Amino acid sequence: MFIELTNITKYYGEGESAFKALKGVNLNINQGDFLALMGPSGSGKSTMANILGCLDVASSGKYLFDGVDVFALNRNERALLRRFYIGFIFQGFNLLPRTTALENVELPLLYRGIKKQERKKMALEALEMVGLNGWETHTSNKLSGGQQQRVAIARAIASKPLFLLADEPTGNLDTKRSLEIMNILKWLNTDLKITILMVTHEAEMAKFAHREVHFLDGNIDPRYLANATAGANYRGDSALYADSTSKMDTAINDKDSALSKNVTTTIDSKDSTLDSAFKVDSAESAKSTPTYTAKESK
Ligand SMILES: Nc1ncnc2c1ncn2[C@@H]1O[C@H](COP(=O)(O)OP(=O)(O)O)[C@@H](O)[C@H]1O
Ligand SMILES: [Mg+2]
Numbered sequence: 001m002f003i004e005l006t007n008i009t010k011y012y013g014e015g016e017s018a019f020k021a022l023k024g025v026n027l028n029i030n031q032g033d034f035l036a037l038m039g040p041s042g043s044g045k046s047t048m049a050n051i052l053g054c055l056d057v058a059s060s061g062k063y064l065f066d067g068v069d070v071f072a073l074n075r076n077e078r079a080l081l082r083r084f085y086i087g088f089i090f091q092g093f094n095l096l097p098r099t100t101a102l103e104n105v106e107l108p109l110l111y112r113g114i115k116k117q118e119r120k121k122m123a124l125e126a127l128e129m130v131g132l133n134g135w136e137t138h139t140s141n142k143l144s145g146g147q148q149q150r151v152a153i154a155r156a157i158a159s160k161p162l163f164l165l166a167d168e169p170t171g172n173l174d175t176k177r178s179l180e181i182m183n184i185l186k187w188l189n190t191d192l193k194i195t196i197l198m199v200t201h202e203a204e205m206a207k208f209a210h211r212e213v214h215f216l217d218g219n220i221d222p223r224y225l226a227n228a229t230a231g232a233n234y235r236g237d238s239a240l241y242a243d244s245t246s247k248m249d250t251a252i253n254d255k256d257s258a259l260s261k262n263v264t265t266t267i268d269s270k271d272s273t274l275d276s277a278f279k280v281d282s283a284e285s286a287k288s289t290p291t292y293t294a295k296e297s298k
Contacts, residue, residue, distance in 0.1 A: 001028055001029075001030060001064070002029055002030050002031040002033075002065075002066055002162075002163075002195060003027075003028065003029040003030075003052070003063075003064070003065055003066075003163070003195075004028055004062075004063075004064040005025055005026060005027040005028070005052075005061065005062070005063055005064075006026055006061055006062040006063075006064075007024045007025070007026060007060070007061040007062065008022050008024065008025040008026075008027075008048075008051065008058045008060075008061035008062075008063065009022050009023060009024055009025075009058060009059045009060045009061055010022035010044070010047050010051065010056075010058050010059050011059045020218060021044045021047045021218055022044050022047055022048060022051075022058065022059075022218050022219070023217075023218040023219045024061070024219060025044075025048065025061070025218075025219055025220060026220070026228060026229065027048075027213065027220070027228050027229070028228070028229045029195060029197065030195075031162070031193075031195055032189070032193055032195060033195050033196070033210055033211070034185075034186070034189040034195070034196045034198070034208070034209045034210045034211075035196065035197045035198070035209055035210065035211055035212075035213060036198050036199075036200055036205070036206035036208075036209035036211070036212045036213070037049070037197060037198065037199045037200075037212075037213055037214075037215065038199075038200060038201055038203075038206055038212055038213070038214045038215070039201070039214045039215030039216055039221065040201070040215075040216070041201070043215040043216055043217060043218065044215050044217075044218045044219075045167070045199045045215050046167055046199065048215070049165050049167045049197065049199055051063065052163075052165060052197060053082065053086050053088055053165045054070060054078045054079070054081055054082040054086065055082070055088075057070075057071055057078075058071065065081065065085075065163075066162075068081065083108070083111070083112060084161075085161055085162045085163060086161050086162070086163050086164075086165065087155075087156030087157055087161035087163070087164045087165070087194075088156055088164075088165050088166075088167075089149070089152050089153055089156050089164070089165070089166040089167070089169045090152070090167050090168075090169070091167060091168035091169065091171035091172055092172065093140075093145070093148040093149055093151070093152045093172075094152065095140040095148055095151055095152060095155075096140065097139070097140055097141050098139050098140075098141060099139060099140060100136065100137050100138060100139055100140075101127060101132060101135050101136050101137070101138055101139075101140065101143065101147075101151045101154075102120070102123055102124065102127065102136040102137065104140060104151050104152075104155055105123035105126050105127060105151060105154045105155045105158055106119050106120065106122075106123040106158075107155070108155060108158070109122055109123065109158055109159065122158050122159055123154070123158055124136065125158075126154035126155070126157055126158040127151070127154045129154065129157065130150040130151075130153050130154045130184055131150065131184075132147065132150055132151065132154065135147060144177075145172055145173050145177060146173055146176075146177030146180060146181065149169060149170075149172075149173060149177070149181055150180075150181070150184065153169075153181070153184055153185075153188075157188060157192070157194070160192060160194065161194060162194065162195060163194070163195045163196075163197070164185075164188065164194050164195070164196045164197075165196075165197050165198075166185065166196065166197070166198040166199065167199045168199050168200060168201070169181055169185070169198065169200075170182065170200065170202065170205055171200075175204075178202070178204075178205060182205055182208045183208075185198065185208065186208050196209075211227055212224065212227065213227050213228045
């Protein structure tokens with residue numbers, strides 16, 4: 001099992017005023033899956049996504065990411081996991097204003113200490129993947145919402161994370177741009193074999209996923225309990241997965257590595273929403289990259 005959540009609870013606040021946002025969630029996700037997490041506002045979807053993405057920790061329960069006990073890791077180890085293996089896309093895009101598309105995509109690669117030339121190459125490839133060639137030098141405030149979200153996707157996938165989290169990625173977009181974004185996510189899942197969890201409350205967008213799990217009041221909606229563990233039955237292509245697993249072990253166990261030190265010194269100084277996780281693999285990125293061929297819509 002790629003991702004296994006057992007009895008996850010999350011409290012916000014303390015004592016009398018503590019609010020229980022997650023009430024014992026059990027959820028499985030296999031490599032290659034594309035899961036739509038749905039449910040009413042306030043039901044705990046973002047809380048769940050933030051825990052899955054190692055941006056936050058649960059109050060109790062167990063989270064296994066490819067066999068790694070996430071809550072047993074310290075803050076820096078979790079940051080390492082996030083930077084190497086997890087990508088994020090948010091409803092509000094979260095790009096740096098007055099900064100070019102290329103610079104936005106390069107930023108997390110810079111945090112990871114990837115050298116200038118390689119960084120630029122990886123970022124250009126990612127922008128091309130989302131159909132933004134020609135837009136590299138445009139600053140984010142000059143781009144449309146749909147284009148900004150595509151820059152955010154490029155930033156999240158620049159070095160092919162294993163797991164992509166998208167929290168209402170089409171929430172600020174009209175139907176046409178939303179469908180463009182969904183087609184890109186679908187392509188990332190089928191062609192790049194990236195496992196995806198997407199939060200959405202639009203049924204039309206959820207159709208792009210392999211399965212739906214609905215939240216209700218801090219837990220899986222009882223009608224979707226079977227679906228929540230159905231991930232156990234979904235088998236994606238495991239080639240990329242097997243390769244990456246050993247690299248993750250190395251990254252996490254080698255605490256003296258330059259990378260590990262680099263992460264340690266930069267983690268506390270950066271906005272966590274910009275801390276998308278990326279996997280450094282120059283051999284991989286040197287290969288030619290498949291390209292998503294969407295037409296730019298004006
Ligand atoms: N940082 C926080 N502090 C206190 N309460 C929070 C915080 N974040 C979320 N909540 C509460 O937890 C519940 C679940 O929120 P959230 O996970 O954002 O739901 P969703 O994404 O499904 O709309 C809501 O009642 C929300 O008000
Ligand atoms: Mg939310």
